[in-house]
Amino acid sequence: MGVMTSTPASASTTAPDRAALRSRADELLSALAGPGATLREDQWTAIEALVADRRRALVVQRTGWGKSAVYFIAARLLRELGSGPTVIVSPLLALMRNQVESAARAGVRAATINSANMTEWDEVRASVRAGEVDVLLVSPERLNNPDFRDTVLPALAADAGLVVVDEAHCVSDWGHDFRPDYRRIRTLLADLPEGVPVLATTATANDRVVRDVAQQLGVGTPGATGSAGHPDTLVLRGGLDRESLHLSVVSIDDSEKRAAWLVENLETLPGSGIIYCLTVAAAQDMAELLTSAGHRVSAYTGRTDAGEREELERALLDNEVKALVATSALGMGFDKPDLGFVVHLGAPPSPISYYQQIGRAGRAADRADVVLIPGPEDRAIWNHFASLAFPPEDVVRRVLDALAPDRPQSTQALEPAVDLGRTRLEMVLKVLDVDGAVQRVRGGWVATEQPWEYDAERYAGLAEARQSEQRAMLTYISTSGCRMDYLRTELDDPTLDPAAGGCGRCDNCTGQRRETTVEEGALTRAREALERPGVVLPPRRQWPTGLAKLDVPLKGKIADGPAEGRALARLTDLGLGQKLRALVAEPDQDAPEWLVRACVPVLREWGWAERPTGVVALLTGERPLLVSSLARALAQMGRMTYLGGLTRDEALPPVTAQNSAYRVAQLWGTLAGPGATEDAAGGTADDGPVLLVTDILGTGWTVTEASRNLREGGASAVLPFAVAAET
Known part of the structure; x- marks a missing residue:
């Protein structure tokens, strides 16, 4: 096996045998995905860049392409070459659970540090120090926990063999799932020793989000310099078409009739799947209605506790339910390759977030049905969530004025000093923290007294981008053209060929529309329930x-x-x-x-x-x-x-x-x-x-x-x- 060793040692400085690396990578893939699995050329290109050349890479590939295979195989190869453990920043507990299971199949010893296993942190840290962990998955919120930031993070940065930023679009406030905690990752990357490879991955990013990720993480377009990226960064960006997905829109004005349509048509959809709703209340109501009609469904929302979420995910994976009726709480990282359908009862606010959710379906199936059932109330719900965006400058200045450099204040203590609800105040503090104006310490938040400028142009641009995305979603609903091509255009798919004539599978391409009539008895039952x-x-x-x-x-x-x-x-x-x-x-x-x-x-x-x-x-x-x-x-x-x-x-x-x-x-x-x-x-x-x-x-x-x-x-x-x- 050439350069391969059975146990980690000090990192090798010998040029690796690339043929041996490729052979070993194929062996690991077989363990991960089953006998006969072969690496895509782009997967090997990414692995080779990380392991052999120690480069930084940005991989933007559709859901199901195999991004996790890239970083698990790279992590194992680097470990066998004597490098330290891989650190993966991962946004969701569900994603972590799936990744730990996947890692084990490839012989990768993985552990997690997140809010759900706080009692195990000391044990996990000891295992990392003892060399018993190959991959450490960390939630982004941990990166700015004072104890973790000051004691654990420096050691991880010093010893890491590879750093992976999964779901990297979360770092961008232009993306569909911006999380301020993700901005802290750039501190981790800045402290890395020379030659430590970095991989950023996402499935849902248009050109604007890709540029922003490059700026925030230092990975991005070739030729970029300084904070905007590394000149030798590898960018792998693939096509977004999914030949298994059959897209359609069912337009019904009456909300009760929409619900009744789903009651009547759920069992006609292939396999098991997900029904997405825009609000917790809608998900709970729809789950109750479908259950009362005899369907095997359960509600899955942000109010579902962690233990029950895990049980519900397993029930869907094992096809014990026809569907989970979910909010966006069931999103990134849930991996069921044979998911047969995704239905949206209410449209998401942007084509990017819509594509991210429908990407759950049809990864390993010949056909998966994707049905959007929009409602006139969707825009009011979009506007509600848009109202929670970054506040105006005078409000943010009041937050800064309320903080002192030597007297920590908790978020709760700050609330009476500024007119912001708890969630928005926490977001403002996290953004100010990343910008260097405040710092989270034991006991709360303090001002750093560093100069800070309100980026009015950026926030105005964000507001306009949100409006533009909403208009684009409405156009998707009403378009007479190919629906898959429309989504690919909105996501700047580099492989889209406008002259190809469409996907040939969506309702507009085939002319096959779903019937919108509803049996009167089903409509009556829906009205009585709702x-x-x-x-x-x-x-x-x-x-x-x-x-x-x-x-x-x-x-x-x-x-x-x-x-x-x-x-x-x-x-x-x-x-x-x-x-x-x-x-x-x-x-x-x-x-x-x-x-x-x-x-x-x-x-x-x-x-x-x-x-x-x-x-x-x-x-x-x-x-x-x-x-x-x-x-x-x-x-x-x-x-x-x-x-x-x-x-x-x-x-x-x-x-x-x-x-x-x-x-x-x-x-x-x-x-x-x-x-x-x-x-x-x-x-x-x-x-x-x-x-x-x-x-x-x-x-x-x-x-x-x-x-x-x-x-x-x-x-x-x-x-x-x-x-x-x-x-």
Whole structure:
């Protein structure tokens, strides 16, 4: 075997025998993928560049091409040549689990360090130091954990034989799955000794994302220099066409009919697959509907705990279910080569993210069906997620101003100082950390006092890019041309030949459209299930921390808050939610009769400890007529006293805060009533329970302040009842 050795030693400086390397690589592939498997030429080109030439490489290849084979084989070859362990930065726990199993098949000893195995970290570190680990998979979030960054990361950088950045598009905020923690990777790469090869891989990157990955990681286009890349970088970029994929679009305006179509047609789809939904609520509703119709499905979302996720993934891998009804939580790294179909109930916001998800299907199958069922509510959901983008400069400056160089503050402690919700604040801090303006240390965050410039041009470009991608997705839905060619064009596929005449498989190329009619019985069952009203609204339990800084004398447990409430539906729900979304989009009006009727079963089945004796309308939103008329109707129907409305002085600025502490501060002490409306019965909140009627419940802080007001007025309990919940 020439240069091969059975145990790691100091890295060899002898020029490797390339023929022997190729032979050994084929042996390892057979162990990894089965007898008879052969390396693609591009796979060998990448392995040779990493192992023999110690170069940096960027591999952009479609899902199922075999990128993991490249880095596992390269890792084993480098180990046999005496190099240190390979470090793989991997974004998802599901991906890690699959990769550890794949590594074992190739005789590669792999271990992971991530949030799910914290109790094993010391043992894993000891194994790495003892030379018992060939590959260490690290989640990107670990890279900026102070202990890991300061004690483990330098040792890894010093000893690494290869560094792999998997799903490298995550480093780019132009990509579909930007993660600020990925930016920390460039620190790891900067500390690598000379001659340590680096591999960045992704399946979903257009030209813009490729350029950004090159800039962030120092791997990219040949001829690039300095921070933009290495002049000897190898770039391997393949075609995106998948001959097994048969793409189609089913356009049905009515949300319940869309759901009924899926109930009727699920079993006609080949094998087992994934049904993607845009929201957690939609995934849960659809899973319940399909299950009630006799289909073997389960919901898989960001709210599914880690243990259950693993069980559900295994059930799909073993074809024990027809489908997982999932959000994007089931995405990168899930590897089922024979996945028979991917259905989207609701369109993703960009062709890039759409291609990434449909790439799960048909890797090792002659045919896989890809069906998109778009809905008119998709754009509202896109816009909601787009609103969580990087905030304007004045808000970011307030974050910097709130930090000191010598007094660490936790994210929670910072919230009262800046008007940002927890998720966006954490994103801002991570971006500022990578930019060098702040640093995460024990106990929280500190300012570095380094100069920092807000990249307004970049963020404006990002906003425009998001809008452009949404328009491109709408064009994909409506195009009469080849759908696969359209996606390949949007992803800048270098192998696309416009003169080839299309894929010959999609609905537009073949002229074969899926039937959109639905049997009346299936539609009735879908309507009954999806329009079944009633969503539980859990109350707020604790006041936000730091309210004293905003001159609000509230802290700790909320003693006078509302009881558990109800809403008719969520605005994102597939059935009644869409009817309510249409209602609240219209001008303010009296509550229509169908809305009042829909409230009856919710109130009847509530199961409250004590029946409410009075009704109060919360008139702080944009629909006072809708809310007050509904409150009066419910009072009359339930033989309760209509006590009037809680209002807020119109001279006060509107409540616009995103951050919980700021929102409470804007609301505190600003509500007046009940009895403030002309049509009130003149009653007071007495000592009985009160039904508090509102239009849309979002953060829950307005009903919490309303409850505090009513409880001070004598109500024994406050039961919030909303026309709709935002999510």
